Amino acid sequence: MPEIFAFPENHPASEWIRHAGSGHIPHAQLLISQNGGLAWPAVQRYVQSLVCTQGGCGACDGCIQHQQMAHPDVHYIFPVVASASGSGTSDSWIGEFRNFLKFNKFPLVRNWIEALDGAQKVVQISVKEAKRMGDLLSLTSHSGGYKILVIWLPERMHESAANKLLKTLEEPEPKTVILLVSHEEDGILGTIRSRCQTLYLPPWGRAEVERWLIDTRRMDPNQAKVLSALSGGEPGVALDFLENRERLIPLAEHFVEWLRLAFKKDLPGLQHWVDGVGSWNREQQRDFLVFAGGLLSQLERKRHQALRGFALDWFPEVPFNADGFAKLMDARKVAFMHQTLDDAFKDVGRNVNARLVFFDASLQLMKAF
Ligand SMILES: [Zn+2]
Structure with missing residues (x-):
């Protein structure tokens, strides 16, 4: 996997990477960025x-x-489809994972789930993985250097595996480094979090993503502006929008429809809307909530005329009176709506009945107007 990405000097990741050469390596580290981030x-x-020496x-x-x-000294643990016998572990998927990362330098969880064909299945770091983690760390290092365990998405770890990991963190083996890469900090056991040194990686930045899209993708500057705005400054999100525009059209349509119905306080209409979104799978529902959150932030910035390109410009087939709706927004309303979306996101993750979650969120949205 050749190097394709140079971190800007002033990004916290650069400092962290430089520190790897210092010889003082914390045993357990938790790295947090947005999905599709750095x-x-x-x-x-x-x-x-x-x-490297x-x-x-x-x-x-x-x-x-x-x-x-x-x-031989670097091992990867990541969520996979739990098989019927519960024996799914990441070593049996490492080929797929390598291939996935080759084409997804800034991976999105959803795309990995799609690669596993796991949209309707349980995708997690399994119980069986717990034993494997212990075995891997007790191996002798081949090179005489560090033994390294990279765990992607500890938030998707089965409870038994998490408890095993906790033990490993409490009794560290010498010259082992455990790197947890998370996009959803709240989903990780507090006892695990408290034993890790945590590093938050902020988005790369909208202007940087815009320039990068123009330079490396030869993208039209106006398109690059819209996409980078929509991405929140995370390159993986921008690429996803670029490559999957078709998939996003229903999300854009449903967002627009949702605001209209809530504004008109059209309860039967909302009920119908809830039936539609309620029938999607959980990943689509979570995608929608993230997407809706991005659009809301944009509306808020549009109100302040601080927006350079509105995300829905990317979807000319979805008519929307953005200026009109932006005028209806104020800081308090937007904060309340974000809270509503965040709550719904958590509830969907907890497997609460989706129709109830979205109906409740719709009532909240109505209240906000
Ligand atoms: Zn080297």
């Missing part, structure tokens, strides 16, 4: 610095093995 490329660079040169055997995700 956490994954940062971890790859960091691990490269740990396995020359500060992550990119050309030695250790670096090349790591770039191919085949370094």
